[in-house]
Amino acid sequence: MNQSPIKLNVDLGKRSYPIFIGRDLLGKAEYLAPYIRSSRVMVVSNETVAPLYLEKTLAGLTDFQVETVILPDGEQYKNLEVLNQVFDGLLRTHCDRRTTLIALGGGVVGDMTGFAAACYQRGVPFIQIPTTLLAQVDSSVGGKTGVNHALGKNMIGAFHQPQVVLCDTDTLNTLEDRQLSAGLAEVVKYGLIRDLAFFDWLEQNVDALLSRDPDALAYAIERSCQNKADVVAEDELEGGVRALLNLGHTFGHSIETGLGYGQCLHGEAVAIGMYLAADLSQRLGWISASVVHRIETLLEKLHLPVRIPEGLDSQTMLDLMKVDKKVLDGQVRLVLQKSIAQAVLTTDYDADLLHKTLATERRPLF
Ligand code: NAD
Ligand code: GLY
Numbered sequence: 001m002n003q004s005p006i007k008l009n010v011d012l013g014k015r016s017y018p019i020f021i022g023r024d025l026l027g028k029a030e031y032l033a034p035y036i037r038s039s040r041v042m043v044v045s046n047e048t049v050a051p052l053y054l055e056k057t058l059a060g061l062t063d064f065q066v067e068t069v070i071l072p073d074g075e076q077y078k079n080l081e082v083l084n085q086v087f088d089g090l091l092r093t094h095c096d097r098r099t100t101l102i103a104l105g106g107g108v109v110g111d112m113t114g115f116a117a118a119c120y121q122r123g124v125p126f127i128q129i130p131t132t133l134l135a136q137v138d139s140s141v142g143g144k145t146g147v148n149h150a151l152g153k154n155m156i157g158a159f160h161q162p163q164v165v166l167c168d169t170d171t172l173n174t175l176e177d178r179q180l181s182a183g184l185a186e187v188v189k190y191g192l193i194r195d196l197a198f199f200d201w202l203e204q205n206v207d208a209l210l211s212r213d214p215d216a217l218a219y220a221i222e223r224s225c226q227n228k229a230d231v232v233a234e235d236e237l238e239g240g241v242r243a244l245l246n247l248g249h250t251f252g253h254s255i256e257t258g259l260g261y262g263q264c265l266h267g268e269a270v271a272i273g274m275y276l277a278a279d280l281s282q283r284l285g286w287i288s289a290s291v292v293h294r295i296e297t298l299l300e301k302l303h304l305p306v307r308i309p310e311g312l313d314s315q316t317m318l319d320l321m322k323v324d325k326k327v328l329d330g331q332v333r334l335v336l337q338k339s340i341a342q343a344v345l346t347t348d349y350d351a352d353l354l355h356k357t358l359a360t361e362r363r364p365l366f
Contacts, residue, residue, distance in 0.1 A: 005031075006222050010141060011233040015161045019141060019225050021218060025168040026129070027059035035127060035164040038098040040065045044086055044113040045104040046073040049131055052174055057104050057129060067093045071109065075262040078108045078148050080156065086116040097121040100163070106132035106179075107139035107266065111154070114145030118160035128162045131171040133183025133217070134267050137190075137224035140165045142232040142242075148261055152323035153253040159237055167225075169218055177210075181303040182267025184209060185248075185274070187220050188298060190227040192274060193244050196341035198223050199298075206301045243326055243345045247335040248273030254320035258312045264305075264365055271304035276357050281337040283353040291340060307363040314358035 005022025020031050041064040045054055050070050058066060069089040071082060090099065101124060103113030110128050117126035128140035146157020172180065187209075191199030201219075202209070208216035228245065235242040251273030255264050264272075278292045299306050308317070326333040331347045334354075338344055 006218065008222065008225050008229055010161070010165075010229045012161060012236060017162060017164050019165040019167065019229070021136070021167045021169065021221050021225065023168065023170050023214065025166055026053060026171070027056040029060045029063065031164070031166050032060050032102075032127065033063060036064060036100045037125065038064075038100050040067070040095055040099040041102060042067045042069060042086075042090060042093075042095060042099055043102045043104055044069045044071065044109060044116070046071045046109050048073045049105040049109065053104060053131060053171060057102070061102075067095065071112065073108075075108055075148070075256070075266065076260070078112055078261070079150075080147055083112055083116060083147055086113065087120065090116075090120055095120075097124055099124055101126040102129060103127070103140075104129045104131065105135070106130065107135045110135050110139050111145050111157070112147060114143070114160050114162065115147060115157055118145055118158035123160065125163050126160070128165045130165065130167055132175060133172055133180055133221070134186050135183075136167040136169070136172075136221050137183060138186040138228060138245075140167070141225055141228045142245075143236070148257075151257075152320070153257050153261075154325075155323070161236075165225075167221055169214060169221065172212065172217060177303070178265065179267075180210070180212070182265040182271075184220075184302045185267035185271040185299070185304050187224050188302070189245070189247050189270065189274065190224050192295065192337065192340060193227075193247050193335075193343040194231075194341055195223070195227055198227070199340055203294075203298055206298070210302070238325075243333070244335055244343045246326060247343050248275075248277055250321050250324050250326065250332065250334055251276045251317070253324065254317040255309065255312060257320050257323075258316050259309060264309060268305050268365070271299045271302075272306055272308060275299060275306040276308070276360075277334065277336050279360065280334070280349060280354060280357040283356060284336070284349055287337050287339060291337070294340070295337075305363070305365055307361050308358070309365045310362045312362070314355060317358050318355075 130140035143161035248270040252269035
């Protein structure tokens, strides 16, 4: 017999919603139907996830008139042109504004579906069914939706909260090892920002996580979602503390955009970015070499890259870092470390030291 799923809450007043985390949740109407206040549903997935999980998902939606849209798979398709396929599907099937969109897939499908829901007929409800670790611990929670632009990552988007997030941990069994590690980068991020006990736990549970021990993964997802829910409840629209969730992202986004979307996975770019943030924090005298070593060691044990990939020069990175949603009055604000579990958003860094961090050793991605 399956245990009941873990249930967390994202506390946003009238827009609060639950996150369910557990095994064998797909296809169970009780976790979807109560959150759908329409007769029509459109499931958006991609060509990799749909053959694996669409049929099972549809089994939980028999009370609804269901349409589907299957997008091409890849970060390089997270753009306005491909997003139009969702609008084409909605309009072709005459979906009205009481239609609920359901995102079935990783962060790319989740961000695109959420953005389509934010825009279609000026806003329809949507549901997140994340199927990658990264999406289960981060992108499905918090209501950031959007697409990339050739000149900058996630530059077109909207805040739009889902009705419910359904994390079926069984879906992680089909994930490639590289994608699992990419998700673990975002898990480490919560420890580095605000949760020392979790960081310690991660150091002690590397093998369990990499071998996909279900209890270890469920705990990592729960603790990550709880951290994210707490931050989002405090600062939904990123006026303050939520910006800390971007640890590693300003560096990381410049790597993703600089190399071309899809070359370096988002989680991998975040891992490199977290190492670079630690390197700069050490140059500023805020943390010791031993703390940087501890961060680097954990990331490497989780099979994540920690150096800027070959082929990316410092000036290109710096130019791309200036296209960041945290830039204010032309100043690049960075999330740096005062210690493990204490991240800060700051412009209080010496530009020469940033240049030194960006000029550090290049390595092949793999
Ligand atoms: P992804 O969506 O590209 O998924 C990774 C790969 O795994 C894809 O090929 C996908 O088809 C495949 N896949 C998905 N589920 C699978 C499964 N169960 N089994 C086998 N294969 C599966 O990438 P991602 O890492 O999930 O998400 C990255 C995206 O999320 C980026 O675009 C990033 O900007 C975004 N993001 C958004 C937020 C947010 O707050 N909205 C936060 C973090 C990241
Ligand atoms: N991934 C950062 C955020 O949701 O704020």
